Amino acid sequence: MLKAVIKEAKLKLVVEAVLSMVEEAKFTFSDKGLEIKSVDPANVAMVKVLADASAFEFFKSTNGAIGVDLKRLQEALSSAEKDEPVTLQMNEESQKLAVSMGRIQYELSLIDTSAIRAEPKIPELSLPIMVELSGVELKKSMKACSKVSDHVKIGMTNEIFVIAGKGDIDKVELKMLTTEMQAVRIGECSSLFSLDYMEDIAKVAGKMEKVRLEVGQDYPMRVQFMTEGILVEYLLAPRIEQD
Amino acid sequence: MLKAVIKEAKLKLVVEAVLSMVEEAKFTFSDKGLEIKSVDPANVAMVKVLADASAFEFFKSTNGAIGVDLKRLQEALSSAEKDEPVTLQMNEESQKLAVSMGRIQYELSLIDTSAIRAEPKIPELSLPIMVELSGVELKKSMKACSKVSDHVKIGMTNEIFVIAGKGDIDKVELKMLTTEMQAVRIGECSSLFSLDYMEDIAKVAGKMEKVRLEVGQDYPMRVQFMTEGILVEYLLAPRIEQD
Amino acid sequence: MLKAVIKEAKLKLVVEAVLSMVEEAKFTFSDKGLEIKSVDPANVAMVKVLADASAFEFFKSTNGAIGVDLKRLQEALSSAEKDEPVTLQMNEESQKLAVSMGRIQYELSLIDTSAIRAEPKIPELSLPIMVELSGVELKKSMKACSKVSDHVKIGMTNEIFVIAGKGDIDKVELKMLTTEMQAVRIGECSSLFSLDYMEDIAKVAGKMEKVRLEVGQDYPMRVQFMTEGILVEYLLAPRIEQD
Numbered sequence: 001m002l003k004a005v006i007k008e009a010k011l012k013l014v015v016e017a018v019l020s021m022v023e024e025a026k027f028t029f030s031d032k033g034l035e036i037k038s039v040d041p042a043n044v045a046m047v048k049v050l051a052d053a054s055a056f057e058f059f060k061s062t063n064g065a066i067g068v069d070l071k072r073l074q075e076a077l078s079s080a081e082k083d084e085p086v087t088l089q090m091n092e093e094s095q096k097l098a099v100s101m102g103r104i105q106y107e108l109s110l111i112d113t114s115a116i117r118a119e120p121k122i123p124e125l126s127l128p129i130m131v132e133l134s135g136v137e138l139k140k141s142m143k144a145c146s147k148v149s150d151h152v153k154i155g156m157t158n159e160i161f162v163i164a165g166k167g168d169i170d171k172v173e174l175k176m177l178t179t180e181m182q183a184v185r186i187g188e189c190s191s192l193f194s195l196d197y198m199e200d201i202a203k204v205a206g207k208m209e210k211v212r213l214e215v216g217q218d219y220p221m222r223v224q225f226m227t228e229g230i231l232v233e234y235l236l237a238p239r240i241e242q243d
Numbered sequence: 244m245l246k247a248v249i250k251e252a253k254l255k256l257v258v259e260a261v262l263s264m265v266e267e268a269k270f271t272f273s274d275k276g277l278e279i280k281s282v283d284p285a286n287v288a289m290v291k292v293l294a295d296a297s298a299f300e301f302f303k304s305t306n307g308a309i310g311v312d313l314k315r316l317q318e319a320l321s322s323a324e325k326d327e328p329v330t331l332q333m334n335e336e337s338q339k340l341a342v343s344m345g346r347i348q349y350e351l352s353l354i355d356t357s358a359i360r361a362e363p364k365i366p367e368l369s370l371p372i373m374v375e376l377s378g379v380e381l382k383k384s385m386k387a388c389s390k391v392s393d394h395v396k397i398g399m400t401n402e403i404f405v406i407a408g409k410g411d412i413d414k415v416e417l418k419m420l421t422t423e424m425q426a427v428r429i430g431e432c433s434s435l436f437s438l439d440y441m442e443d444i445a446k447v448a449g450k451m452e453k454v455r456l457e458v459g460q461d462y463p464m465r466v467q468f469m470t471e472g473i474l475v476e477y478l479l480a481p482r483i484e485q486d
Numbered sequence: 487m488l489k490a491v492i493k494e495a496k497l498k499l500v501v502e503a504v505l506s507m508v509e510e511a512k513f514t515f516s517d518k519g520l521e522i523k524s525v526d527p528a529n530v531a532m533v534k535v536l537a538d539a540s541a542f543e544f545f546k547s548t549n550g551a552i553g554v555d556l557k558r559l560q561e562a563l564s565s566a567e568k569d570e571p572v573t574l575q576m577n578e579e580s581q582k583l584a585v586s587m588g589r590i591q592y593e594l595s596l597i598d599t600s601a602i603r604a605e606p607k608i609p610e611l612s613l614p615i616m617v618e619l620s621g622v623e624l625k626k627s628m629k630a631c632s633k634v635s636d637h638v639k640i641g642m643t644n645e646i647f648v649i650a651g652k653g654d655i656d657k658v659e660l661k662m663l664t665t666e667m668q669a670v671r672i673g674e675c676s677s678l679f680s681l682d683y684m685e686d687i688a689k690v691a692g693k694m695e696k697v698r699l700e701v702g703q704d705y706p707m708r709v710q711f712m713t714e715g716i717l718v719e720y721l722l723a724p725r726i727e728q729d
Contacts, residue, residue, distance in 0.1 A: 075390045107414040171593040350657040
């Protein structure tokens with residue numbers, strides 16, 4: 001049994017956060033809320049989204065899981081305005097998900113959860129450095145790096161946080177004094193990441209006031225942000241440095 | 244003899260209403276105003292546009308008809324602002340249509356009216372149900388249906404007006420209580436229509452405050468709207484239901 | 487030695503003015519400012535840009551020249567807001583140009599100036615007619631002409647300034663009484679120009695309040711505008727009239 005009402009902008013965030021990695025996902029519901037965990041087809045990144053029951057205008061669910069085609073859910077959401085409440089309701093008989101906004105109701109067929117790739121076990125990594133910056137800043141720096149390269153180095157040296165893209169011809173660098181940043185765990189390390197993935201993540205994180213990055217030495221990075229009862233977390237594997 | 248002045252937005256509506264069905268049309272002028280009647284190349288839809296002399300800032304014409312390439316007239320209009328008066332004037336000598344806005348004047352060659360497909364005789368159908376909804380609502384529901392299907396069922400049952408798209412996988416439905424609607428003729432019937440056509444029509448109708456739909460049982464639908472002296476009417480043939 | 491600070495919008499104008507003609511250009515610096523002169527690959531148009539030292543927020547330079555890939559500089563500028571100061575600094579050691587805005591710094595590789603096509607000598611033509619119109623008006627009329635033709639006739643007759651496009655089918659004309667214009671040198675002549683070039687020029691000039699056109703009889707046209715210490719000048723060869 002599931003009946004939940006949530007503002008369009010929030011559900012869209014949930015959908016787009018996962019859609020940046022996979023097209024189909026298992027939505028696991030309990031009385032605590034909604035949980036989604038996915039790993040991208042190339043095994044480079046994992047995403048975890050937790051939408052607490054408090055993130056919903058109304059939330060009532062028993063334990064259960066449904067398989068969702070994220071593109072089709074995203075398309076259905078395009079019929080709603082940003083602040084419009086969207087109702088999700090499982091039709092137990094037809095095994096379809098009703099998605100309604102105003103006078104429009106979609107009835108989406110579900111995917112058998114056994115046909116969806118198993119949820120990853122997301123490791124609890126301990127990462128030496130941590131910074132928080134705005135989503136806008138993250139997005140802007142990824143866009144700048146993508147002008148010159150297809151990978152980006154993220155790390156800290158001499159208490160300066162550095163995002164750097166280095167192409168064959170040009171180079172771009174964003175430096176932030178850790179003393180200017182909101183929350184910081186200082187260290188000396190850096191890792192290289194694929195800009196394809198980082199741009200996808202930054203696109204989702206772009207509207208967040210605060211995005212937390214945790215980085216190690218040639219090690220996966222954790223990207224995390226939270227908004228009104230919704231937690232989004234990415235774990236992104238590093239690229240091997242070749243230069 | 245023709246000299247007419249009309250605001251860009253109005254002439255654009257006239258042009259786009261017809262352009263949604265055909266690329267070339269016969270514009271028939273009289274002292275009463277402008278009349279255009281066309282049928283689309285697949286014989287699925289007819290459109291009639293009447294622009295009363297009162298829709299114009301200035302209107303003076305003898306009886307006559309000209310053949311217009313609608314795309315080229317639309318392009319000429321793109322030089323004018325929404326509220327800018329556009330002057331249409333026939334040059335009897337050169338048999339060209341001067342279209343002027345501000346300091347810019349286009350001189351458009353006309354098409355021999357005998358080379359344009361004959362105007363359809365639009366039948367006077369008596370249709371059992373009628374509703375009026377806003378253009379925005381019509382456009383939004385056609386867009387939603389197009390996400391799941393390529394045809395849309397429009398009709399009434401138990402005094403509820405229903406627009407429904409049903410694809411192989413998903414379904415979408417918009418329901419409106421007839422008691423909530425502006426003008427209503429109640430009945431029990433529905434017909435299926437091509438979304439290609441309905442989306443084109445909804446695009447033109449999208450800005451109208453009030454659009455009238457008249458529907459029968461597996462029968463053509465009439466879509467009609469009016470604004471400041473301009474009447475637009477579509478007659479759209481049904482599709483044969485296959486499920 | 488070069489260190490210069492300039493608002494993004496101004497540097498963007500400089501870059502786009504030249505980029506409308508060539509992709510690589512020689513930037514010549516002196517204590518007076520920046521000078522760029524280029525001729526397009528087809529030898530149809532020349533562009534000269536002078537950015538006076540006063541156009542910069544800060545300007546300090548010795549005599550020297552660098553070869554710039556304009557597309558890459560333009561891309562770097564997209565990281566800055568319109569009013570954001572952008573710093574240009576030559577790194578003498580690495581022979582790279584540092585372009586910084588906020589916390590982001592690009593390091594652009596330069597092109598050997600000997601690999602860039604030699605700067606043209608721009609002739610001092612004496613042109614019989616001159617008018618000044620707004621950039622918006624110029625852009626709008628070029629767009630209108632491009633709907634019907636691929637060339638445009640610009641000139642004056644009976645003290646009326648005329649921009650005219652004449653296609654195989656349609657015609658468009660913009661007429662301005664010279665008595666209504668800001669600055670005027672009256673004459674009787676006209677020349678034909680390629681709309682490809684004129685649209686590129688009009689795009690750059692589109693935001694200017696005042697654009698000066700100087701025209702002769704089947705002779706090159708000079709297009710000139712100035713804004714806050716930046717002078718842009720085009721010299722465009724005429725097309726041979728064929729009708």
